[in-house]
Amino acid sequence: MNEIYKTDALIARDIDAYLDTHQHKTMLRFITCGSVDDGKSTLIGRLLYDAKMIFEDQLATLEADSRRLGTQGTKIDFALLVDGLAAEREQGITIDVAYRFFATEKRKFIVADTPGHEQYTRNMVTGASTAELAVILVDARRGVLTQTRRHSYLVHLLGIRHIVLAVNKMDLVGYDQGVFDAIVDDYRSFARSIGVEAFTPIPISALEGDNITRLGANMPWYGGPALMDHLETVELDQVADLDKPFAMPVQWVNRPDQSFRGFAGTVTGGAVAPGDAVRVLPSGKTSSVARVVTFDGDRDRAVAGEAVTLTLADEIDCSRGQVICAAKAPLEVADQFEATIVWMDETELLPGRPYWLKTGAQTVSATVAAPKYAVNVNTMEHLAAKTLDLNGIGVANVTTDRDIPFAPYAESRDLGGFILIDKLTNKTVAAGMIHFALRRAQNIHWQATDIGRDHHAGMKNQKPAVLWMTGLSGSGKSTIANMVEKKLARMNRHTFLLDGDNVRHGLNKDLGFTDADRVENIRRVGEVARLMTDAGLIVITAFISPFRAERDMVRAMMQPGEFIEVFIDTPLEEAERRDVKGLYAKARAGQLKNFTGIDSPYEAPETPEIRIDTSALSVEEAADLIIARLIP
Incomplete structure (x- = not known):
C-alpha cells in the first residue's frame, strides 16, 4: 500500500x-x-x-x-x-x-x-x-x-x-x-x-x-x-521591449477601499520597481512608485508584457486612459499627428467628420484631414487622393480634441496605434499608425486677450447663440432665417445670417457637393459661427447640413446651451413641389449629382431644440416660435 x-x-x-x-x-x-x-x-x-x-x-x-x-x-x-x-x-x-x-x-x-x-x-x-x-x-x-x-x-x-x-x-x-x-x-x-x-x-x-x-x-x-x-x-518581441523606457497606460483605477488606490495596466515597455520616479501624462505630474502589486502579492520589479497595479507615493490625479511613464524619459504629448490610415469600411473616409479615436484605454474625438497621398500597394506609388475607400491605405494628418500621450508606432505598437470608430454606427472604420506629432501642435498656443466673449456680449446686451436651421433644399430655411433676422433687428439685437448659398461664393467656393466636401463645408461654417459667438453675436444659419455627425460637431464647438438646432421639417414631396430653382428636376434627370434627398442622404434631427412644421405654420409664425425660444 x-x-x-x-x-x-x-x-x-x-x-x-x-x-x-x-x-x-x-x-x-x-x-x-x-x-x-x-x-x-x-x-x-x-x-x-x-x-x-x-x-x-x-x-x-x-x-x-x-x-x-x-x-x-x-x-x-x-x-x-x-x-x-x-x-x-x-x-x-x-x-x-x-x-x-x-x-x-x-x-x-x-x-x-x-x-x-x-x-x-x-x-x-x-x-x-x-x-x-x-x-x-x-x-x-x-x-x-x-x-x-x-x-x-x-x-x-x-x-x-x-x-x-x-x-x-x-x-x-x-x-x-x-x-x-x-x-x-x-x-x-x-x-x-x-x-x-x-x-x-x-x-x-x-x-x-x-x-x-x-x-x-x-x-x-x-x-x-x-x-x-x-x-x-x-x-520574441518582448525581449526588445525590455530595452525601452518604462511606460504603462492606465486601464483601471483600483480603489477597493479608502486605504488603497492603485493604477492597473500592462507594462508596454521597459521595467518598473518601487522607488522609480514616474510622470503621469498628459498632466505632467510627477511622483514615485510606492508598490508594484499583483494578484500573487507585491513584486520587486515588473517588466514589459506584465499586467500589474502600481501605487504612487503622492496623491496625484491619474485616471483611465492616462499613461504612467519614466520621469526622465516621458512620452510625447500632442493633439495633431501625421499617421498612416488603413480604411476598413465600405463608406469612404469623410475628411473633417469627427470620429472616435481609441488608443489604448483612451477614447477621444478626432478628425482626419484629406489624405496627403494614397499608396498603390503594387507599385508603392504615392497617389493624389481626397478620401480613402474600402482597403485604401494613405497618409493623413489627424487632429484630436485634446492632448494625448503617444509614441511613434515604429517604436511602440501599443502607444502609437489607434482605431477610428464611426460615432453614429459605432463601427470600427479604420486602423491607424502614428508617425510623429505635427510641430504646429507644439508651437501654436491659444493667445489670451483682455477683452473676452463675456465683455463682447455685455456690450450688446444679449446672450450669444447659434440658430442652426437644417432641412431639405426648398424646405424654407433661408426664408425663415431671413424673417427671424428682420424681427431680431427690430428688437435691436446684433445678428449675422450665414446662408448656405452665400458662403459658397467666397469662403467655400473651392468645395463641391460630395459627402467629403459637405463635411468640410459645415466644419468651416461652424468655425466661423463660433468666432461670431465669441464676438457676442446671435448667428443665424441656413444650411442643408445633411449629416447628424457634422451638426453634432458644430454643437460641440459652442458653449453649452448656445447651439439651437432648428429642424425645418418639410416632406420631400412638398420641397420638390416648391422647387423654384429647378434643382430637383435636374437631379431626377441625372444632371445634378449628389443632391440631398435624391442620390445623397439626409439625416433628419432626432431631438432638435425646435421643430418647424411648414405645413402647419406660416413664415411669420415660424419666426415668432423660434424667437420665443431664443428670448423667453
Missing part, C-alpha cells in the same frame, strides 16, 4: 513539474496570410495535427467531414479544423479571423488564420494587430499576387518584424527548386521596396506535410529549417 502512495506522489510531482514547465514557456503570436486559396487554413490544421493538439472525437469528425465534402479526395482536409463558419466550409474560403492555441515542448502558440479575399482585408488587419510573426503563403503555381503584396505591406506597416515566406503546394509543381527560387527572388525585390530587409523563405506542402514539423525527403535541395523549428526558435 505504501508503494502505491509513493507511486501516486511521484505521478503528482511529475504532473506539477509538467504544468510548471508549460506555464513558463514563452508565447508566440503569429498569423497566416496571403491570397485566396494559398492554403492558410490547411497549414494551420496540419500544425495542430502534427502537434497532437486534436482530440480523438475531433479527428473522427474531421475524417468524416473530409469524406463527406470530398475536397481532398481520400486525404484529410485539414482546413476544416479552422474554417468554422458554414459559409467558409461551403465556399472553401476563410471569412473571419480564426484563432487557435497549440503548444510544443519548447513554446506555446496562438495562431490567427486571416482571410485572403480583398473584401476581408480589414479582418486580416485585426489578426495582425497583436502578432509578432507573419507566415505569408504563396501558391507555388501562381507566385506573388496582388493580395500577397497588400498583406506584406500591411504586415510591415503593423510592425511585424519576423516574416516567413511559405511557398506552399510544392507537391503540385513537382517539388521544383527553380519554381521556389524564382518566387523568392520576385518576393525579395518587392520586400525591399517596402522596407522589409529580411525574411525566411521555406518551401512547404501543407497537405502532404513536407517541411512543416520536420524536413521532408521530397526537397533534399532545401537546407533551411522546417517551419515548426523556425517558429520554436525565433526571437
